[in-house]
Amino acid sequence: MPEKPHTPGTAGTKLAEGAFSAWPLPPGPRAAAVARAVVRSVLDELDLPSEIVSDAQTIISELATNAVVHGDRESAEVWAYLSRHPSPRLNLKVFDAAPWRGSGAADPAATVTPTAPITGEQASDAYRGRGLMLVNALTGEAGGCWGIHPTRRRLGPDPVPGKAVYFTVPLPKSSAAALPPPAPGPLPERLRELAGARGLRSLVSLGEATVVHFGAGLWVWVKDRALLCELPGRGLVRYPPSDAVEVVEQMVRLCEESTADGAAPLVPSWDMC
Numbered sequence: 001m002p003e004k005p006h007t008p009g010t011a012g013t014k015l016a017e018g019a020f021s022a023w024p025l026p027p028g029p030r031a032a033a034v035a036r037a038v039v040r041s042v043l044d045e046l047d048l049p050s051e052i053v054s055d056a057q058t059i060i061s062e063l064a065t066n067a068v069v070h071g072d073r074e075s076a077e078v079w080a081y082l083s084r085h086p087s088p089r090l091n092l093k094v095f096d097a098a099p100w101r102g103s104g105a106a107d108p109a110a111t112v113t114p115t116a117p118i119t120g121e122q123a124s125d126a127y128r129g130r131g132l133m134l135v136n137a138l139t140g141e142a143g144g145c146w147g148i149h150p151t152r153r154r155l156g157p158d159p160v161p162g163k164a165v166y167f168t169v170p171l172p173k174s175s176a177a178a179l180p181p182p183a184p185g186p187l188p189e190r191l192r193e194l195a196g197a198r199g200l201r202s203l204v205s206l207g208e209a210t211v212v213h214f215g216a217g218l219w220v221w222v223k224d225r226a227l228l229c230e231l232p233g234r235g236l237v238r239y240p241p242s243d244a245v246e247v248v249e250q251m252v253r254l255c256e257e258s259t260a261d262g263a264a265p266l267v268p269s270w271d272m273c
Helices: 011-016 031-045 050-070 130-142 187-197 241-261
Strands: 021-024 077-083 089-096 146-152 161-170 203-205 210-213 219-223 226-231 235-239
Touching (some): 050 130, 050 161, 130 161, 146 241, 187 210, 235 241
Antiparallel strands (some): 226 235
């Protein structure tokens, strides 16, 4: 089952330990204020500078407002987790269950400009105009990136499909959260646990490298205390063990993209064993 939302004040510590936190947003004008409070709690716990907190609150306010005004307001959520490849960063996302109808910047290393296509349907001025121009400017100034991708709901009884708009906050090298946490338990089991919470069935096969199969031709190799997977447009990517959440979220994204596009299952182009 998906994790229950963490209460503000404890989320930061859990994030530093590898957690994937989620909070529901109210379906109305309070959504932006709740999202801002969540972000302040997370960034305060991570001991980030006040100017970063202020900018992140502005960004999350825009994204939360868009979710409840232009998306499925009854399903909006805020997500947060840390990743460390290619550099330490905080990932903040706003989800809603409105259908995914197009391609955005699904690659977390990519940056979307305000004129880039966000969805396949015509978006309102509020969604593609000045609000997202502000998001683009603030994330760029901070050295982060932002975009949109298909995914699945985290809270509630079922992993309902939808979309998430994300932005990243680079972590200063001086931040304790930039350091990887102690190595988690057996990585295949950790991947399976995270995948199961996202509605993905997975199987594990053993050999020279342990392979976790997520279906639809999606595999992750666990070898030499690293997670290796092939991502469209990026080729083979090696993640540290602390990025298990990021790896599974990439698998969820690819599954949802394949389903939405009616594409043939993805097949890895190399043999690791």
